[in-house]
Amino acid sequence: MARIPDAVLDDLRARNPVHEVAGRYVALRNKGNRWVGPCPICSSNTSSRTACRFEASADKWVCAVCCDGGDVIRLIECIEGRGFREAVEALVGDAEPDPAEASRRAAERAKRKEMDEREVAERREKERTRCRDIWRSGIACLPGSSAATYLQLRGLNVPDTRSLRFVLEVPYFHPGPDGKARLIYSGPAMLAAIQDAICIFRGLHITWIDLDQPDGKALIVDPETGEQLPAKKVRGVKQGNAIRLISGCESPSRLVLGEGVETVLSPWTAMHRAGHDLSQTAFWSSVDLGNLGGRALETVPHPVETGRNGAPRRMPGPVPDMSVAGMAIPDSVTDIVLLGDGDSDRFLTGTTLRRAAQRFAAPGRTIRLAWARDGYDFNDMLRNAVEAKHEQ
Ligand SMILES: [Zn+2]
Structure with missing residues (x-):
């Protein structure tokens, strides 16, 4: 042709x-x-x-x-x-x-x-500087700080980690109807550092905290539309990067990898409380689901959901596009546990985890998928003491 x-x-x-x-x-x-x-x-x-x-x-x-x-x-x-x-x-x-x-x-x-391209590069560098300034204004997430209390409200232990910090005041910007960013909220927040493969700071995951709310997250409302906005934001560059919540040691042999901070801290808390030896185990958050699996080679039809024309909705498929780099996993890791949480679409989570499993496959390395029980996420499971389902 x-x-x-x-x-x-x-x-x-x-x-x-x-x-x-x-x-x-x-x-x-x-x-x-x-x-x-x-x-x-x-x-x-x-x-x-x-x-x-x-x-x-x-x-x-x-x-x-x-x-x-x-x-x-x-x-x-x-x-x-x-x-x-x-x-x-x-x-x-x-x-x-x-x-x-x-x-x-x-x-x-x-x-x-x-x-x-020039504008994007300039904007990215400015944003990285702003994120770094916010990060530097933070203090360790020590017991007694609002961030530690927030984690405890979620039933989590407070890890001794350099990847989380607490800040008294972080501004929350949101675009108005004209597309211009407006300052609509400011308050205490938990920060998680997003780092690249060689641990260089690339961005921030921010959770605004209000301990008077039942789940500890701030209630942020758009003053113009009255719409409730997410209490979490990601700034800087996350693609291919990760939040190294708990490092274990410099060359961990096991990596537990999941989407969100609370998701990953849930099995860590359970294992920590059960007295497991975690000295060789790292716990990382991929910041979001897409970043966990990296780019897919092609899309596949969703088994149930349909688009506007009645045809099945297409979703990123289970085969990774290896021409686009994903997250870098330390060579020392011989055992990976991928966490499949129940709070995103089950089919999409499944194709994403399968993509991650293929992407991270290496000789001598085992990759397991751990699914939250139907209707639960890992944090619910921790709080309800429910066991996860394992798949090879
Ligand atoms: Zn998409």
Whole structure:
């Protein structure tokens, strides 16, 4: 079959801005020259106004849960589960390409791409500095601090770790209807450091705390819409990085890896209380589900959920795309336990853990999946003393 000329592809991309195409599937919110919202591939609530896993500009998109991204053609490939050529055909429709118009748009795109890359690099470095300043203003999560009391409220022991800190005052910014960030809340928070493979600080996981609330998390409400916002935020770069909650030793032989901080601290607390020898065991949080499995090679149909057209919703599949680096696991680890929590979609969690298992596979290394009981997450299980289910 003839190769599709680059000029035709560029024209197609220019005529189909990513945020407009994605916006036909989900409700996106404008944030300057970016759009955020639920993901047209993996979100079940397509009209959620607080979702922010998906981010798009005119030229590209990225989803934190799919751990995928690319141009508009890649987006259609993933949403519709089509091959490259079919996705191109779907976008072409009946329109005749105009070569003069195509080259004008291609030049415009190249200019925008160059500006984008510079801007992204600058923004990333500024954000890392801001995160580092917040982290430096924190103190250790010692017993008696609000962060320690928050963990205890969740039934957790307070670990002696350098990865968690407590800060008295962290501002919470949220975009208003015009897309500009507004300061809508400020208060005490627990910080978790996000580090890369060689332990360099890359970002922060922030949990705002209010010990007067039943679950200890701050109640944060958008003053304009009255909508309740998540009490947790991730800032900086998380992709391929991790929160090294409990390190065990420098070269741990076992790694327990799960999505959230409380999820991972739950089995640690249970094992710690039961008197297990944890000197060789590390406990890490991947910050979010997508980062646990890394990018998938392709999407697969969800067995139950359907999209707007009644066709099965596509989800990131179980096979990892090894051309995109995932989280780096220390060579010393010979036993990995992946935690499958019940608070995300079960099918999506399953494909993600299988992807992680393939990604982290190495000679002489065992990888096990530990699932929370149906209807529970690991933290509920800790508080209710329920046993996990193990799979090889
Ligand atoms: Zn997604």
